[in-house]
Amino acid sequence: MADLDVTTLHASLTDRALNSMNFLNEISHHYPDAISLAAGRPTEEFFDLDDVPRYLELFAAHLRDRGLDEPAVRRTILQYGRTKGIVHELVARNLAVDEDIHVDPEAIVVTAGCQEAMLLTLRALRADATDVLLAISPAYVGITGAARVVDLPVLPVPDVDDLLTVVKGARADGLRPRGFYVMPDFANPSGLSMDLPTRHRLLEIAAAEGLLLLEDNPYGLFPAAGVDRLPTLKALDTERRVVYLGSFAKTGLPGARVGYVVADQTVSSGGLFADELSKLKSMVTVNTSPIAQAVIGGKLLDCDFSLTAANQREREIYAGNLQTVACHLASAFPQGEVTWTVPSGGFFVVITVPFAVDDELLTTSAQEYGVLWTPMAHFYESDTPVNSLRISCSGATGPQLEAALDRLTALIRDRLS
Amino acid sequence: MADLDVTTLHASLTDRALNSMNFLNEISHHYPDAISLAAGRPTEEFFDLDDVPRYLELFAAHLRDRGLDEPAVRRTILQYGRTKGIVHELVARNLAVDEDIHVDPEAIVVTAGCQEAMLLTLRALRADATDVLLAISPAYVGITGAARVVDLPVLPVPDVDDLLTVVKGARADGLRPRGFYVMPDFANPSGLSMDLPTRHRLLEIAAAEGLLLLEDNPYGLFPAAGVDRLPTLKALDTERRVVYLGSFAKTGLPGARVGYVVADQTVSSGGLFADELSKLKSMVTVNTSPIAQAVIGGKLLDCDFSLTAANQREREIYAGNLQTVACHLASAFPQGEVTWTVPSGGFFVVITVPFAVDDELLTTSAQEYGVLWTPMAHFYESDTPVNSLRISCSGATGPQLEAALDRLTALIRDRLS
Known part of the structure; x- marks a missing residue:
């Protein structure tokens, strides 16, 4: 028998919101070799311990x-x-x-x-x-x-x-x-x-x-x-x-x-x-x-x-990544069956696809395609399925970003066909 | 009219516990020249930025x-x-x-x-x-x-x-x-x-x-x-x-x-x-x-x-201060009208006196005697008056501790007479 019954603990602990965060944190630990387009972390390009x-x-x-x-x-x-x-x-x-x-x-x-x-x-x-x-x-x-x-x-x-x-x-x-x-x-x-x-x-x-x-x-x-x-x-x-x-x-x-x-x-x-x-x-x-x-x-x-x-270099990286993503998606999906936002700044692009985007698909993506992203369903209060996913343009850059986008594109294409 | 009515905010904000902490924090800012026997802060004797x-x-x-x-x-x-x-x-x-x-x-x-x-x-x-x-x-x-x-x-x-x-x-x-x-x-x-x-x-x-x-x-x-x-x-x-x-x-x-x-x-x-x-x-x-x-x-x-x-030197300071306090109080109050604890360690000594110890007395102590301590009433759930105060042996050391104890002794003696 367990020491503590979860039903005697605060309700937030069994709530979707807290378990979402936990799930998203954990999946990146489980698949350390997958390229992450999930976390909204800043670029590590200019990290310096001496700072x-x-x-x-x-x-x-x-x-x-x-x-x-x-x-x-x-x-x-x-x-x-x-x-x-x-x-x-x-x-x-x-x-x-x-x-x-x-x-x-x-x-x-x-x-x-x-x-x-x-x-x-x-x-x-x-x-x-x-x-x-x-x-x-x-x-x-x-x-x-x-x-x-x-x-x-x-x-x-x-x-x-x-x-x-x-x-x-x-x-x-x-x-x-x-x-x-x-x-x-x-x-x-x-x-x-x-x-x-x-x-x-x-x-x-x-x-x-x-x-x-x-x-x-x-x-x-x-x-x-x-x-x-x-x-x-x-x-x-x-x-x-x-x-x-x-x-x-x-x-x-x-x-x-x-x-x-x-x-x-x-x-x-x-x-x-x-x-x-x-x-x-x-x-x-x-x-x-x-x-x-x-x-x-x-x-x-x-x-x-x-x-x-102080963030001029970082701003250029993120702005460049947003352009890379927009170009990549435009050349990968010219038919209109996949759509995406073209934000005026920040870290995030939302891609909408004609199939269900859930945690199961994310797990498949991590395991078989080596790329992480976030199902948009995690950001809504209701349980209604949401056919879109969020990618972050802050972490991966250059060839790593291109590789991640190739993997994501492969996943989407496989699901489309 | 104020922007926010305090009665529409969480009840803890008008509770004694949160306002105790606030009062005790603030009083040390109001009387920066008073020697503090209030806060349970560790000694700053060995602080080194290069660490x-x-x-x-x-x-x-x-x-x-x-x-x-x-x-x-x-x-x-x-x-x-x-x-x-x-x-x-x-x-x-x-x-x-x-x-x-x-x-x-x-x-x-x-x-x-x-x-x-x-x-x-x-x-x-x-x-x-x-x-x-x-x-x-x-x-x-x-x-x-x-x-x-x-x-x-x-x-x-x-x-x-x-x-x-x-x-x-x-x-x-x-x-x-x-x-x-x-x-x-x-x-x-x-x-x-x-x-x-x-x-x-x-x-x-x-x-x-x-x-x-x-x-x-x-x-x-x-x-x-x-x-x-x-x-x-x-x-x-x-x-x-x-x-x-x-x-x-x-x-x-x-x-x-x-x-x-x-x-x-x-x-x-x-x-x-x-x-x-x-x-x-x-x-x-x-x-x-x-x-x-x-x-x-x-x-x-x-x-x-x-x-x-790592804390050998700190331990010696605190132990020495506990002894200083015990000796000082014993020589200041030999009659038994004032009593105190002789703890087997830690930072705190509790002094019990035959008069009310409240925030007002603390304010007088800070203002007129230049010494801070904590009314024990802050540590009880009920509003019953408590005739005791807590002093900390961690912050002041040597002549500063002696001076603080002299000031506290003077306050207590003045109230006794």
Whole structure:
């Protein structure tokens, strides 16, 4: 007999969202020789172990410049630290430089990756069983999973045009929509972006309906070749309607696991929403590793707060890969029976095929074709079959990307015939 | 009007536990010149920034020794990583060397500090509104706060002798006790330890009642002078009754924010409890910073897995400070109107006085006497006034500790007269 009965454990553990993530993580371990077009990991092309001590030294020098003596420098980096973080001022400067977002550093909570930022935000917003989260559909598995962990149901919103209908429907059912999760720039998994009028309209709906917008922006710095960036919702937000979820995993260094949330909303009990999130953080991770923060802080200092500049080479790789994928698919499937998105940036292309795309097909693909990708079904709330798959253009490059696309093309052709 | 009404946010945010932690954090920022006997932080005496790159290099060399090529070494430390961690095998060796605990590394989840280990464990164990956590009282604020975050009520257990009564009472009330949280070695905040017969008895009760024991052990490596360590519950656990919550904050480096949980219980759905905690972790922090893990991994390699050996100097400081405190208090209060604990190790001494000890007195102490400590009331579930305070012997040393004790003595004397 097992020591623990799974039915006595939290319901999220048997939920699709958590097991999706687990399945997707595990399959890459099971087939280490398969080329991965699955994970949205940044390129490893420019990884350099020497960067870590270099960034640490830059951050330590910055602390000395600010008047800290050596014991204080050591304490800041090596001791327990401020719950809201030690690089909040540097993050605020980065947001001003890269995003034209201007916020009080006190409104920033530095987190153990953007995932913790999502978890804290959803935990704060889920007060009782009538609370629901609205999320653009298809949605990043991490937001759905975090919602499950805090017992917050997710109502899918296929398009901004559907938002009002979903809000009104939820309210008619006695539910309280707490926020609407969106990724306006080069979204995961759809690859789609919102145009500027849609961004303005969304902010208007949020104001009219008293909705918070949870804006997640991990890919904004990576537009495709020739594409100009649009302002984020937070940059357009004049009424503190937007909670901005920030990540340094793609633009800083994934191994630091440093993210943040901008939560400048005022709270009736006094202080900012960031202060409430900080209280929760003290019970989730106490504070984000100051060593890891110092690494990211050093990188921000190194690039004079412009991660756009620091990621020029990466941007070129991703933009080139998006073109490679589009060319490859166009020459492989000229007949129209297979279609794909041509995103204006980011990591992801969605391919739609005239047959079922499920975990079984993925396993076959890994085992027999040596290529990994993600069934789009993992990003939807319902169990309805979805005939499409997501590939990521961030990991494999050059001949490896070509080989992966050849393998994927072979799989699709075999299924078509 | 505020943007967010606090009554629409999660109840934990207005709970005593989360606001305690916040108050205690904030007061040290408000009175930076006060000497702190409040925080249970490790000594900064031997902090060295150069240790960080040195440990990183040791860990990288270890990966090379295991056959990883340079891209794989860089990927392991700088990329997203395994959800359960990358130093689990090193942690297992450390547990064998320091604690005579022998576990499969797959039963270990490396976490963003021990706080995340607590949160994941409590989240997994809280399935519905009948679930309750039992906790030794007084209890560490972090366990109470983590329980609040996952809506898990805490029933205080003043002594192991009371455990059966509390369990039976809870069951009679229709509640389901999911586990009993204890810190058997040099507990925070009481300073007390369990003797060996009590440890055996506790394991017997756990087996008879089908209870999990959640053992937290941040201070075990710091016995007082001349004191021999006792085996942990996990070392005595032959039936997988104990979930072991591990911290490197006091023995490794607090700025790494690396902890872990040993969860070797089998689960009816297959796999270990650690695998379930890992699924939750993927939605809380994705994975613990591999850079931070590499720092701790390097330290474990550096000391040949004996943190006991690595902390010899720290142990001497803490043991010396415990003696200094005992001597100081004995000479200051020879009459018996003030009493204090003489713990057999760890960081904490509890002083009991014949007057109310509350946050107001702490504020006076910080402002007028220049010394910080912690009102014991923060560690109890009920609002009953508690006439005692906790001081920590880990932060201040030598003349600074003497000065802090003089200030505290002056405060107590002024209140006595």
